Structures are given as C-alpha cells and as structure tokens.
Amino acid sequence: MGCLMALSVQAQTDSTAKSTAAEIIQPQLRPSPLALAQYKTETCYLKLTYGQPMRKGREIFGKLEPYGKIWRTGANEATELTITKEVKLAGRSVRPGTYTLFTIPNPDSWTIVLNSELGQWGAFNYKAENDYLRVDVPAQKNDQVYEALTFRFEETEAGADLHLMWDDVRVRIPFAFVK
Numbered sequence: 001m002g003c004l005m006a007l008s009v010q011a012q013t014d015s016t017a018k019s020t021a022a023e024i025i026q027p028q029l030r031p032s033p034l035a036l037a038q039y040k041t042e043t044c045y046l047k048l049t050y051g052q053p054m055r056k057g058r059e060i061f062g063k064l065e066p067y068g069k070i071w072r073t074g075a076n077e078a079t080e081l082t083i084t085k086e087v088k089l090a091g092r093s094v095r096p097g098t099y100t101l102f103t104i105p106n107p108d109s110w111t112i113v114l115n116s117e118l119g120q121w122g123a124f125n126y127k128a129e130n131d132y133l134r135v136d137v138p139a140q141k142n143d144q145v146y147e148a149l150t151f152r153f154e155e156t157e158a159g160a161d162l163h164l165m166w167d168d169v170r171v172r173i174p175f176a177f178v179k
Contacts, residue, residue, distance in 0.1 A: 032075030039153035044085040051075035060167040090135040
C-alpha cells in the first residue's frame with residue numbers, strides 16, 4: 001500500500017512569505033481492471049490473468065469482437081494462463097508453463113488457442129506459428145447477461161472447467177488433471 005503526502009514549503013524573502021504546494025498525482029484507474037481466476041489442488045495450480053472489459057450496453061460477439069477473428073480474450077494485455085502440472089485441455093495434453101490465451105469466437109463454437117509468446121499487448125502481433133495448441137469448444141447462450149467479462153473455474157470429477165462469461169455468451173473450457 002502506498003502513501004501520498006502533500007508537502008507545503010514556505011520560504012521567507014525580504015519579509016514576504018511565499019507558499020508552494022507539491023502537486024499530488026492521482027493514480028490512473030484502468031477502464032478495464034486486471035482480474036484473476038484461479039484453481040488449486042494439492043498437485044496442480046491453474047491461474048488466469050486477464051483485463052476485464054465491461055459491456056456498457058454494446059453487443060459484444062459478432063459486433064465489438066467479430067466472429068472468426070483472433071481475440072486477446074480480455075482487454076489491454078493479452079490474457080495469460082499458468083499451469084503447474086500437465087493437464088488435458090478438451091482432451092489434448094498441455095505441458096506445465098505459462099501461455100497466452102487467445103480465442104476465435106463464432107456463434108456456436110469457439111477456438112481456444114494457447115500461444116507460446118508471452119507479454120503481448122492485445123492480439124496486434126499475434127503469430128499463429130507460435131501456437132502451442134488449438135481446440136474447439138461449444139459456445140452457448142446464457143440466461144443471464146454478464147456486464148463484465150468474467151472467468152470462473154468450477155470443479156469437476158476429472159479436474160476443473162474454466163467458464164468464460166460475457167454478454168449473453170458462455171464458453172466452457174474443460175481441464176482434466178493427468179494422474
């Protein structure tokens with residue numbers, strides 16, 4: 001936690017007092033705050049770090065985020081997924097490590113992309129040759145409308161599902177823990 005301090009300096013010159021106050025710089029708030037979803041067992045830890053954009057009355061998928069185009073899956077920096085033990089993502093093996101998570105939204109299914117290049121801003125410099133894995137998962141309509149892009153892990157018999165929810169869309173990304 002930081003501390004801001006206002007400083008007042010007074011000097012006297014020829015019996016005339018002058019007062020100067022230091023300028024206080026306020027921190028800039030991100031319009032899309034940094035958010036985190038995580039899931040931990042005794043042997044495996046999954047952590048997703050993402051920028052959390054808001055809907056603000058906009059139609060998201062098919063409009064703001066076009067169908068069939070690579071998406072950073074969040075705002076600001078590209079979303080990153082850390083995995084500490086081998087898992088299966090939609091049945092495909094994934095080694096431990098940190099990956100950039102991109103997606104390609106479509107009305108009925110999404111392509112989930114794990115990319116090996118970290119520290120990307122958005123998807124502007126995305127390179128398919130750095131893809132580690134691509135899998136397709138179904139997309140479905142939600143009964144609820146989510147104002148903020150939200151990721152949540154939910155425990156399953158095989159491991160944990162990562163749910164992406166925004167606007168009226170839900171995408172389930174299944175992770176199975178390798179024994």
